[in-house]
Amino acid sequence: MREDANPIPVSQSRSIMTELVFPTDTNHHGTMFGGTVMKYIDKISAIAAIRHCRKPVVTASTDSMDFVSPIRMGEAVELEAFVTWTHRSSMEVYVVVRAENLFTGERRVTVTAFSTFVALNEQGKPTAVPPVMPGNDQERKLHDSAPERHALRMKRRQERFSTADSETTDDDRKL
Template identity: 40%
Template sequence: MESKKVSESITVMNELVLPNDTNVFGNLMGGRLMYWMDIAAAMTASKHCNAPCMTASVDNISFKNPIKLGNVVHIEAKITRAFHTSMEIHLMVWGEDNLHQYRYESNEAYFTFVALDPNNKPRLVPAVLPETEQEKALYDGALRRRQLRLILSGKMKPNDANELKAFLNS
């Protein structure tokens, strides 16, 4: 299976925040944003492996700034690393106030997806080839984030997380 560049599967999604998307404060509801983020991440995962994919986990969605009614939501999803059958997708979200002409950071998260074969069983995925410094940094951190996810889900013992231990002890 041939490796693929990060740039081959980047997804950029834009949404306009309408009244039905907001809470009583006029801010985009977190659940609606998570829904849009999941779609963008799924498109990136599917592009990377040319197969249907399902969400396996969502890490720490950080809400930095609210996105207001009438603003535009920009979501950028890119693969950081592929493992055996799973892929980590990094998402960055910005809000844009067109009236006042400024863009601001709103959210960041990591989603994990698993590729599926025609029988809905996990299938192998291509490796990732990071090219830029940012892509390489996200790639390097992905194994530690994966080990942390596995520990928190009870699928890995802390003593077996060698990359994470080395990082914490450095």
């Protein structure tokens, strides 16, 4: 953690987006396209990350995207995102997606996801971000478990680059 930066409360990054699900948002089952949900998750996550660091950001990864319940045409879909943890220039953002039947008021969790964003300076290079300060039990739990998720992301990244390198042929190495 950066000792020179003041921690930013999770509440500063909390962002909420609500959309109505139309027929063009759904597949032949009448449920929302997963890709559309993923687009919304990336958008709300970016907003939360920018609110945390007040700098431009780029998506570094999205992981642990779990679809737990379908979102149906005519329902409202609500996305809530907030920064759970920071590293030097990266921020982990947690997103929970809920669907609501607007006629009955029934609400349910449909998707949860973790995304990582990197803050950029004026030259487009990674730049330091302030630490995050959790404010309640849920935020503390996500914050405390974040270093383990970070380590898994780094391991996955290393394995991906190792695998890509081992698939390179001798002809590729000559280029």
